[in-house]
Amino acid sequence: MTTTVTAPEATGRQEPAAPRHRKRRPKLPYALLIPAIATLLIGLGYPVTWQIINSFKEYGLAQQFGQPAEFIGLQNYLDLFTDSVFWTIALRSVAFMAGTALLTMGIGIALALLMKAIPAWSRIVLQVAMLLAWAMPIVAQMTVANWLIDDRNGVVNYVLSLIPGVDYIGHNWLIEPLSFFGVAMTIITWASVPFVAFSVYAGLTQVSEEVLEAASLDGASRSQTLRMVIVPIIRPVLVILLLLQLIWDLRVFAQIQLLQDFGAAGERYDLLGTYIYGLGIGQSQFGMAAAAAMVVMALTLAISWGYVRNMIKEDQES
Amino acid sequence: MNRTILRAGGATLAVVLAAIWAFPVYWMINTSFQTPATINKLSPTFLPLDGTLKNYREVLADNSFSAALGMSLTVTAIALVLCVLYAVLAALAIARFRFRGRKTFVLAIIVVQMLPAEAMFIAQYKMLASANLLNSVIGVTVIYLAMVVPFTTWMLRGFVAGVPVDLEEAAMIDGCTRMGAFRRVTFPLLAPGLVASGVFAFVQVWNEFALASIILTENQKATLPLWLRDFAQTSNLGVTEWGQVMAGSVLVAIPVIVFFMIVQGRMAQGLVGGAVKG
Known part of the structure; x- marks a missing residue:
């Protein structure tokens, strides 16, 4: 699970220390940054550079066994963009990303509104349940999911078969690609809704009572208050959450990989993550894999630009 | 009404x-908690009243489990200690000083968090392969560090900024050096922040599956998530031992669930606090 949230704003924050130290041109901050920068250069800087360079090189099996990798310009990218398999998988990934993110946002917002409206005890019950789901490691999630939909003894098939006239015993959910991705989407949504619901709920609790009172005094109905008062106030939160969901849902790899391990594998069940993995690790086409990875990276950075800007703004304010 | x-x-x-x-x-x-006989019955059992601990005993007695537990603990411990140390230092630098290059560094740690790990595996794999560090604790830890340091730094930055700089200056007037003031005054006040960010780093490293599955290919070197995947796929004459697999899942999930409960209050509130104020 990747959780990108920022540290709580401290209360009673002081003015930044900046002006007091500006004159001294201290060496200390640079020394403090050395370990972090070294770590980033080794763990990310070098690989990313390698990737950029090799996305312009012919680097396949032959090169793996000693032949020099030659620069071939944009050939890898051209090959990729003229490959219908790549397009199919890229579009499928984008569709999967959009569908999962919107579904997660919708359910998360609905749950947050529900939490705001119900008595405290039932809210706590719901929060604890969602916290449990959120805390499940991905591999455990997928393993349990696989057991839930097990064709013979899975509880899902059992419960569905209780409906008169329905017999799902022995049904394999992972063979039909659409059903495969439906399962993936359900699991990912289940796991990501808690984060959205908690965040939106926290946002809702910051909408002051006076504002709501003023709205109702002015004769606003419940839905009008929601649409015209609450949503504009929490809009920044919603935007950030949507961006994060989009990014996370574009890069789903572990879930798809594990579902393929449990069920069926192959192109028809691939999203971009597993596709790149197959190109690189499976077929040793490192040049092509690097180019495909660059495409995903560019896509992610394009989506996340708004989030990055927001973070920078926050840094400047502190 | x-x-x-x-x-x-x-x-x-x-x-x-x-x-x-x-x-x-x-x-x-x-x-x-169920025996294979109960699990394989046609109708599922919703309460394991005649429950058994046998599944847990068998998993705990399994050598591959203890090997993976050892591997996970080693990797997580090293990554966690170094990550928090590096991140505290970096957070002090960006929260307490304005210096040339600060903006670049801040931008870098934000952008880096957006890089999809899934798009860098191949490059990281090739790097470790050429350094002969596949299937090694060092190799995987180096990548994990790069994965968690940016976010931990970012999170701690907020906590450091929350400790009034006047406190440090008072300590310096009383004769502390700059670093002495950090260590004696700021550091103790950072404790809650260290716990929270440490937990996040822990959870990420402990749960990491994708990179590990590429870099740690030897059975002996598997971390717990890899062990669980393999364990779930070993079947006994085509029949998965779901009782044991679920016991294994519980054992992998428990530390994370416990730690999540510890820091749950901070998790959502942070992101939102910044956004609504801004």
């Missing part, structure tokens, strides 16, 4: 939804 009914209806709905969200976790625990 109308309002009361609405609230009661809402509460009922909340309980139903809670049941849906908790169900997989409940089912995992439920199955982990």
Whole structure:
């Protein structure tokens, strides 16, 4: 699970220390940054550079066994963009990303509104349940999911078969690609809704009572208050959450990989993550894999630009 | 009157939804206490009244489990200690000083968090392969560090900024050096922040699956998530031992669930606090 949230704003924050130290041109901050920068250069800087360079090189099996990798310009990218398999998988990934993110946002917002409206005890019950789901490691999630939909003894098939006239015993959910991705989407949504619901709920609790009172005094109905008062106030939160969901849902790899391990594998069940993995690790086409990875990276950075800007703004304010 | 009914209806709905969200976790625990005979019955058992601890005993006695536990603990411990140390230093630098290059560094740690790890595996794999560090603790830890340091730094930056700089200056007037003031004054006040960010780093490293599956290919070197995947796929004459697999899942998930409960209050509030204020 990747959780990108920022540290709580401290209360009673002081003015930044900046002006007091500006004159001294201290060496200390640079020394403090050395370990972090070294770590980033080794763990990310070098690989990313390698990737950029090799996305312009012919680097396949032959090169793996000693032949020099030659620069071939944009050939890898051209090959990729003229490959219908790549397009199919890229579009499928984008569709999967959009569908999962919107579904997660919708359910998360609905749950947050529900939490705001119900008595405290039932809210706590719901929060604890969602916290449990959120805390499940991905591999455990997928393993349990696989057991839930097990064709013979899975509880899902059992419960569905209780409906008169329905017999799902022995049904394999992972063979039909659409059903495969439906399962993936359900699991990912289940796991990501808690984060959205908690965040939106926290946002809702910051909408002051006076504002709501003023709205109702002015004769606003419940839905009008929601649409015209609450949503504009929490809009920044919603935007950030949507961006994060989009990014996370574009890069789903572990879930798809594990579902393929449990069920069926192959192109028809691939999203971009597993596709790149197959190109690189499976077929040793490192040049092509690097180019495909660059495409995903560019896509992610394009989506996340708004989030990055927001973070920078926050840094400047502190 | 109308309002009361609405609230009661809402509460009922909340309980139903809670049941849906908790169900997989409940089912995992439920199955982990059942014998194969109970599990393979046609109708599932919803309460393991005649429960058994045999599944847990067998998993704990399994050598591959203890090897993976050892590997996970080693990797997580090293990554966690170094990550928090590096991140505290970097957070002090960016929260307490304005210096040339600061903006670049801040931008770098934000952008880096957006890089999809899934798009860098191949490059990281090739790097470790050429350094002969596949299947090694060092290799995987180096990448994990790069994965968690940016976010931990970012999170701690907020906590450091929350400690009034006047306190440090008072300590310096009383004769502390700059670093002495950090160590004696700021550091103790950072404790909650260190715990929270440490937990996040822990959870990420402990759960990491994708990179590990590429870099740690030897069975002996598997971390717990890899062990669980392999364990779930070993079947006994085509029949998966779901009781043991679920017991294994519980054991992998427990530390994370415990730590999540510790820091849960901070998790959502942070992101939102910044956004609404801004």
